[in-house]
Amino acid sequence: MMRIFNTFLTLCLLTASKVALASYTLPEYEKFTLKNGLTVYLMEQNEVPLIDARVVINVGAIHDGKQAGLSYLTSENLVLGTTSLAKAKLDETVDFVGANLFSSTNLEFSTVGASFAKKDSEKILTILRDTVLTPRFDQTEFDKFKTRHALNLTQQKESPRAVIDNYFNRLVFGENGYGSIVAGDKESVDKLTVADIKMHHQKWYTANNAAVVIVGDFDVKQMKRDVNKLFGDWEKGSQKASDPISVAAKPAKAQVLLVNKGDARESTFLIGGKGIAMNNKDRVGISVVNTILGGRFTSWLNDELRVNTGLTYGARSRFASYSQDGSFAISTFTKTETTIDAIDLALKTYARLWEKGIDEKTLASAKAYVKGQFPPRFETSGQLAGLLANMYGYGFGESYINTFEEQVDSLTAKKAASLIKQYFPKENLQFVVVGKAEAIRDSLTKYGQVSQVDIQDIGFEIK
Amino acid sequence: MLVIKFTPPLTIKVKNKQIINAIMQLNEQIRFNTFSWSLNMKSIKTFALLCGLLLPGLSSATKVEDIHSFELANGMKIMVLEDHSIPNANMYLFWEVGSRNEYPGITGLAHFFEHMMFNGSKKYGPKMFDRTMEAAGGSNNAYTTENLTVYTDWFPSSALETIFDLEADRIANLAIDKDVVESERGVVTSERSTGLENSNYRAISEEVKNAAFRAHPYSWSVIGHQSDIENWSLQDLKDFHKTYYAPNNAVVVIAGNVKVAEVKKLAKKYFEPIPAQAPPREVHTVEPEQKGERRVYLQKASVTTPNILMGFHIPETQHQDYYALDILSDVLSTGDSSRLQKSLINEQQLASSVFSYVPQSIDPNLFYVYAVAADGVTAETLEKAIIKEINQVVLEGITEQELQKVKNTKLVNFYRQMSTINGKADTIGSYQMYFGDYKKLFTAPEDYNKVTVADVQRAAKTYLRKANRTVGVLSSQEDSNDADL
Numbered sequence: 001m002m003r004i005f006n007t008f009l010t011l012c013l014l015t016a017s018k019v020a021l022a023s024y025t026l027p028e029y030e031k032f033t034l035k036n037g038l039t040v041y042l043m044e045q046n047e048v049p050l051i052d053a054r055v056v057i058n059v060g061a062i063h064d065g066k067q068a069g070l071s072y073l074t075s076e077n078l079v080l081g082t083t084s085l086a087k088a089k090l091d092e093t094v095d096f097v098g099a100n101l102f103s104s105t106n107l108e109f110s111t112v113g114a115s116f117a118k119k120d121s122e123k124i125l126t127i128l129r130d131t132v133l134t135p136r137f138d139q140t141e142f143d144k145f146k147t148r149h150a151l152n153l154t155q156q157k158e159s160p161r162a163v164i165d166n167y168f169n170r171l172v173f174g175e176n177g178y179g180s181i182v183a184g185d186k187e188s189v190d191k192l193t194v195a196d197i198k199m200h201h202q203k204w205y206t207a208n209n210a211a212v213v214i215v216g217d218f219d220v221k222q223m224k225r226d227v228n229k230l231f232g233d234w235e236k237g238s239q240k241a242s243d244p245i246s247v248a249a250k251p252a253k254a255q256v257l258l259v260n261k262g263d264a265r266e267s268t269f270l271i272g273g274k275g276i277a278m279n280n281k282d283r284v285g286i287s288v289v290n291t292i293l294g295g296r297f298t299s300w301l302n303d304e305l306r307v308n309t310g311l312t313y314g315a316r317s318r319f320a321s322y323s324q325d326g327s328f329a330i331s332t333f334t335k336t337e338t339t340i341d342a343i344d345l346a347l348k349t350y351a352r353l354w355e356k357g358i359d360e361k362t363l364a365s366a367k368a369y370v371k372g373q374f375p376p377r378f379e380t381s382g383q384l385a386g387l388l389a390n391m392y393g394y395g396f397g398e399s400y401i402n403t404f405e406e407q408v409d410s411l412t413a414k415k416a417a418s419l420i421k422q423y424f425p426k427e428n429l430q431f432v433v434v435g436k437a438e439a440i441r442d443s444l445t446k447y448g449q450v451s452q453v454d455i456q457d458i459g460f461e462i463k
Numbered sequence: 464m465l466v467i468k469f470t471p472p473l474t475i476k477v478k479n480k481q482i483i484n485a486i487m488q489l490n491e492q493i494r495f496n497t498f499s500w501s502l503n504m505k506s507i508k509t510f511a512l513l514c515g516l517l518l519p520g521l522s523s524a525t526k527v528e529d530i531h532s533f534e535l536a537n538g539m540k541i542m543v544l545e546d547h548s549i550p551n552a553n554m555y556l557f558w559e560v561g562s563r564n565e566y567p568g569i570t571g572l573a574h575f576f577e578h579m580m581f582n583g584s585k586k587y588g589p590k591m592f593d594r595t596m597e598a599a600g601g602s603n604n605a606y607t608t609e610n611l612t613v614y615t616d617w618f619p620s621s622a623l624e625t626i627f628d629l630e631a632d633r634i635a636n637l638a639i640d641k642d643v644v645e646s647e648r649g650v651v652t653s654e655r656s657t658g659l660e661n662s663n664y665r666a667i668s669e670e671v672k673n674a675a676f677r678a679h680p681y682s683w684s685v686i687g688h689q690s691d692i693e694n695w696s697l698q699d700l701k702d703f704h705k706t707y708y709a710p711n712n713a714v715v716v717i718a719g720n721v722k723v724a725e726v727k728k729l730a731k732k733y734f735e736p737i738p739a740q741a742p743p744r745e746v747h748t749v750e751p752e753q754k755g756e757r758r759v760y761l762q763k764a765s766v767t768t769p770n771i772l773m774g775f776h777i778p779e780t781q782h783q784d785y786y787a788l789d790i791l792s793d794v795l796s797t798g799d800s801s802r803l804q805k806s807l808i809n810e811q812q813l814a815s816s817v818f819s820y821v822p823q824s825i826d827p828n829l830f831y832v833y834a835v836a837a838d839g840v841t842a843e844t845l846e847k848a849i850i851k852e853i854n855q856v857v858l859e860g861i862t863e864q865e866l867q868k869v870k871n872t873k874l875v876n877f878y879r880q881m882s883t884i885n886g887k888a889d890t891i892g893s894y895q896m897y898f899g900d901y902k903k904l905f906t907a908p909e910d911y912n913k914v915t916v917a918d919v920q921r922a923a924k925t926y927l928r929k930a931n932r933t934v935g936v937l938s939s940q941e942d943s944n945d946a947d948l
Contacts (some may be wrong), residue, residue, distance in 0.1 A: 048878040087803070095798035096868045098875030118877050144812060151815050151838045155767045161663040265762040266656050296602065298593045307590065311651025323769055333657055364599035371620040372600020375549040379884045463684060 025402045030220060031124045034228065035397055036236050037208025039119045041388045043215040045381045049118040051216030052385040053125060053180055055132045056286035056393050059204035060108040061180040063244055067192060068182020074197040075103040075110040077145060090127065097122050105182055109393035115382055118217045123323045129230045132205060142194045150186055157455050160261060160268035160434035167432045169268045171257050172327050173248045206237025211392040216381040245323045250274050254448030257462055260437035260453045264276030267339040267435030271346060273327030273425030275319045278309060278394040284407035285419050286319060291366045292358055293317050294330060303351045305332055321396045329427055336436050341444045353420045360413055367408050525881055527905040530891060531723045535730060537739040538711030542891055542901060543726045544718040546884050552620040552719025554887040555862040556630065557896050560707035561610040563680045563746055563826060567709040569695050571687015576703055577649055577721050582643045585636035589643060592629055599625045609681055610825045611896055620720040624729055632731035634708055648692055663937055664833065667772045670759040671935035673705045675774045675829055679750040687695040709740035714895050718888040756931040760918060760942040762815050768815065769842035769938040774829035780897045786914050788830060792819045793869040794861050794919065802852050813840050813848045830926060842936045855926050860920035870911060
């Protein structure tokens with residue numbers, strides 16, 4: 001079985017929002033609500049005899065409060081056995097037919113998903129339903145998972161790349177809301193119990209707080225009946241959708257978070273600030289501008305930091321968006337000795353957005369690129385199921401897809417300049433640098449107020 | 464083992480299966496960090512894909528006669544698969560050159576050369592390859608392995624002729640500029656360093672390969688030695704291009720929204736005029752038989768718990784035992800119900816992750832088993848537990864149920880792979896390169912189905928022996944203890 005760890009699905013939609021062929025629209029699908037309030041999306045795709053299903057629950061790390069990691073632990077434990085199938089039997093059944101069963105959690109929603117052959121539809125959909133409705137939540141499996149997870153939290157810190165986003169979100173959003181850490185930390189996870197995840201499950205995993213998405217090779221009429229049969233008895237809950245989240249203020253000063261990694265041979269860094277929410281009306285235009293800055297191989301950042309100077313293997317920029325808020329960051333890495341050179345060059349290159357702006361030729365190229373790279377992003381059932389799950393989880397509509405090309409085409413250089421002014425953070429930039437602190441600390445003070453933590457410290461607290 | 468033009472985004476989160484995919488990717492050298500989502504799909508370049516296809520019914524997806532194959536007068540082989548499901552197409556160029564064609568002094572050159580192929584030629588000068596392709600709506604990447612260098616272009620099918628023009632120009636008329644070479648050395652040094660910084664697997668695999676092979680070029684990593692990256696000469700690069708980037712050393716696959724006749728016309732116009740070259744010299748070195756266990760140890764301060772990487776010598780992909788070995792690997796470590804995952808991770812709680820893998824390979828290579836210890840578990844305990852599981856297969860074999868599970872999984876994975884035009888191009892090309900004929904893709908069902916539980920046991924017995932293995936330990940502790948001098 002496969003589990004997906006808090007992927008920034010947002011990113012795929014935004015950074016890569018290179019869209020639309022001549023009139024690409026989302027393939028036809030049916031969306032309806034069962035009597036118990038469950039939202040259902042069904043989309044037929046018949047090229048290969050495969051089906052992808054997702055159950056999306058509107059609960060994620062932003063709801064965890066002081067119990068960091070609670071949503072994550074709950075969804076991970078769903079796939080460790082159901083009341084009718086203990087873990088070993090469940091694994092054996094799923095693996096035998098070559099299916100994948102996985103769970104994932106992000107800041108705003110939790111997903112359990114499955115990918116399987118058409119002929120195994122009934123068997124695997126039943127298992128999927130059982131993992132969500134009647135999980136086993138076995139004490140022994142829970143304990144074993146918790147032990148593995150605790151180690152995993154430490155192992156992640158071996159790789160700057162695996163943890164730098166967590167530090168950055170903390171810096172930009174603070175301790176709550178979008179600064180929450182999906183996987184929790186060793187201390188918070190240690191306190192969580194089976195009773196906690198049972199309670200969490202009971203509170204949030206209700207029909208009217210969830211959606212079922214099924215894409216692939218099936219007959220819609222038949223599938224409607226199957227879905228009704230499988231999920232029709234799921235109980236309605238009183239907890240409705242997400243708690244409103246308070247949007248963080250723009251940072252009031254430039255800050256540098258230096259994360260010491262004693263054996264680092266290179267520095268990995270992010271520079272940025274606040275970004276945009278998922279439903280921002282200018283999301284498409286912003287993604288075209290970002291393509292020019294740091295969203296493709298010939299982007300300004302990659303051209304300067306990699307191609308012209310050989311300082312790094314790659315430099316890029318991205319917007320990460322959530323339903324209410326988002327962040328923007330430039331990211332790259334370079335050997336310890338050239339840390340300051342690389343940061344300076346990244347900042348200088350970023351400033352071109354305001355100083356020189358975007359010329360017509362570059363804009364035309366980016367528009368063609370964004371449109372040409374779009375269709376393969378929604379080629380498979382799995383990709384389409386992920387898209388529908390995101391639309392539900394983040395609350396954005398299909399117009400994002402269906403008007404993409406139109407929006408790309410209508411972007412002018414003048415409009416691009418106004419998007420830069422409005423959305424790309426210019427003042428009070430936020431920096432996270434993971435590297436050998438003693439070698440770079442003094443030089444970093446010129447960028448802002450420096451605070452320092454050690455990568456081996458538990459969690460992502462900024463002192 | 465593969466190295467890519469540009470690595471995955473900084474935001475990768477690795478865990479379980481994803482760890483494996485990430486590791487596979489780190490096994491290769493990729494040209495650059497992927498900006499396109501489609502590449503992420505592609506980079507899950509599992510062997511699973513190549514192993515697929517077991518049962519009837521699969522043929523409903525793509526049939527052997529759907530692939531149009533022809534050879535140009537200069538020896539370049541071309542395969543075309545029409546697929547009009549999206550308005551896009553791709554071109555995959557497989558060159559039979561990898562780190563196995565290097566020798567001490569120019570280790571890493573195949574991969575470095577992959578980078579140089581993007582740095583300017585006669586018609587399209589420096590930066591113009593990428594700029595022209597992107598302005599036409601296309602994107603690209605490339606990767607180098609021990610055996611191959613592969614270039615991948617993804618584009619709206621309207622850009623087909625531009626792609627032919629770009630590729631032909633750099634194959635026929637590459638310019639190798641001194642200053643660009645110097646700058647690119649920095650890029651590759653950064654790529655090498657970031658791999659070692661972020662991947663424990665990368666660090667330990669260099670040591671294990673080096674110990675397992677003392678004669679054959681699989682001895683060094685695809686990225687090469689730092690001192691070679693700093694010192695190879697312009698002449699080395701020029702010779703390399705002339706020798707290996709000859710049309711008779713390539714297989715080109717085009718899949719997507721194209722017409723066979725149009726592709727033929729463009730291939731004749733752009734690729735056929737490029738002159739053939741004398742075939743590169745054969746890699747004749749045969750790794751001498753290993754006659755006793757070899758051990759290596761690597762200390763890295765940031766490692767949380769010990770990592771173990773074992774490599775057992777096995778034959779090349781075209782050997783008859785390939786299918787049994789591939790199935791053996793899946794029985795050992797694919798899925799939570801596989802032997803190593805179930806026993807080591809869940810039941811005994813000795814490992815936090817484990818996988819095994821059989822690389823596709825032109826020459827005899829290694830069967831890898833990799834495991835990361837659970838908290839508080841020593842390398843020694845973990846190693847013993849892995850060996851116990853392997854010995855279990857050697858002594859008692861596997862069950863019919865396990866065999867059937869692997870066959871079922873391969874079929875579903877095949878469909879997953881064939882659900883994109885990129886998966887199709889990659890699979891067809893890889894079969895041509897590693898199995899010698901893309902048609903083998905269509906007999907693979909039979910080839911896998913023929914494998915019996917006895918074959919798998921015999922393979923385990925033949926190859927997964929102590930005298931045939933190299934064991935690498937990666938740990939934060941120094942390789943010593945109080946009892947040592």
